[in-house]
Amino acid sequence: MLARHDHATSWLQAWSDLGRAPRTIDAYARGLAEYLLLCEREQIDPVTAKRSHVAVYVRELSARPHHRGANVISLDSGSGLANATIQQRLVAVRLFYDFLVEEGLRQSNPVGRGRYVPGRRRSGGLQQGLFPRLTKLPWIPSDDQWLRVLDVARREPVRNRVMLALAYDAALRREELCSLRTDDIDPAHRTLRVRAETTKNRLERVVPYSAPTGVLLSSYLAHRATVSRARGPLFLSESRRNHAQPLSLWTWSKVVRRIALEAEVERFSTHTTRHLCLTDLARMGWEVHAIATFAGHRHTDSTLRYIHLSGRDLADKLNRGMQHIHAWRIQTLTSEQMPTTDGVVHG
Known part of the structure; x- marks a missing residue:
């Protein structure tokens, strides 16, 4: 689909040349491909499309059944696609039209952004974009649910146990965890270096981990030496097909999903440990700026979304x-x- 649109190919190549993360480029490509497919089906020229045409795309996204069907864990859009997923699709289309405007192929962006409008007191002067953005509090497990997860996790291999422990201890995102390397660990000070290229906002940080996790990590390092003595990625696959290769994001997601199902805590995901850690830090009385530094957030606004108190x-x-x-x-x-x-x- 994208190969048939020169402007789309040029835009994605520009983003790639600017050093954007491959997963970001892939997400933009998939979002834009869906929009271009709709334009082709509706016989709309994407270069000259109007706001009403983009609205047709929004309507389709809002009514589209989710491809995972009954396996969807939770929905927040009232339809098959989550609100955040729809927003992600629109970001790709909006950035594509920004590119067309910069290239002089259009006068304006039909997607637009929320912008200040004098006199709109009720909304603080902010005009809503094409689709309302919902900001929901992150879900965290109850104490009973967390204990059920731990009961299942303690029967897992040492690699999976130490990954779960580090994910909580250091509030690591999935990619940050799976991208850890052997030289990112400082056992003497019990700290991890989270490299900038693996983070969401390209901010490097150093975070601590607990003494019990350190003991578990030492056990895993001894086990890892039986899989491979080469320095490099910390967590390795032990399957026959990918033996001693870096553990993929998807493999880790499958491990966590299996634990969640066995513990009967279906909402538990690879990001839940991060939510739980940051919320626990808030409960312990950490200041918001300290939590933001620990989490690797540029602005405390992002941190405040994670910090919520239980009922x-x-x-x-x-x-x-x-x-x-x-x-x-x-x-x-x-x-x-x-x-x-x-x-x-x-x-």
Whole structure:
């Protein structure tokens, strides 16, 4: 599909030349290919397409059944595709039209962006884009669900156990975890170097891991030497087909998915450990800037999406507050003198 559109090929090549991550290029290519396929089917010239034509694409995405059907874990768009997936598809189309505008092939971008409009008080002056963006709190398991996951995980091979431990201890994203190399580990200080090229926003960071994880890591390194003594990728495949090759992202996802199903915690994913770690740091009283540094976020706005308190935490806070209010109201009812909210009694 993309090969039939010279402008699309040129745009993707430009992004590749700029050093964008291969997975990012692949995601953009798939999103744009879907849009171009719709244009071809509807007999729309993508170079001259209008906002109404892009709206047809949005409508199709909103109503499209998910290709995984009954295997979909959760939906947040009210349809087959999640809100975040639809937003990702639109990003590819919007960036493609940015390219066409820069090349002088168009005057404006039909996808557009949310922009400030004077007088729109209710929305803070921000005009909504083509499709509403939903920002949901990340899901984390309850204590019982986490224990069920750990009960299954403790029967896993040492490689899988240490990967799960590091994913939680250091709040690692899937790619950051699977891309660790033997020289990224500093056992003397119990730290990991997360290289910039493996991170989402190209920010390198050094993060600690716990002493129990260090013991487990030492056991894995001894086991790894029986698979390969070569330095390089830390986590290696032990299958017959890919023996001693770097463990792929998809293999790790399958491992976590299998653990989740066996533990009957289907929402548990490779990113859940990161959510849980950052939330636990917030519960321990870490400042938001410290958590942002630990997580590798450029802005604290991103960190705040991860930091949410469980219903139990909120209930405790509410209970403590209500005890004070209740005591004041009872005092008001039982005293002949009139107390105030600051505790001063007036005759």
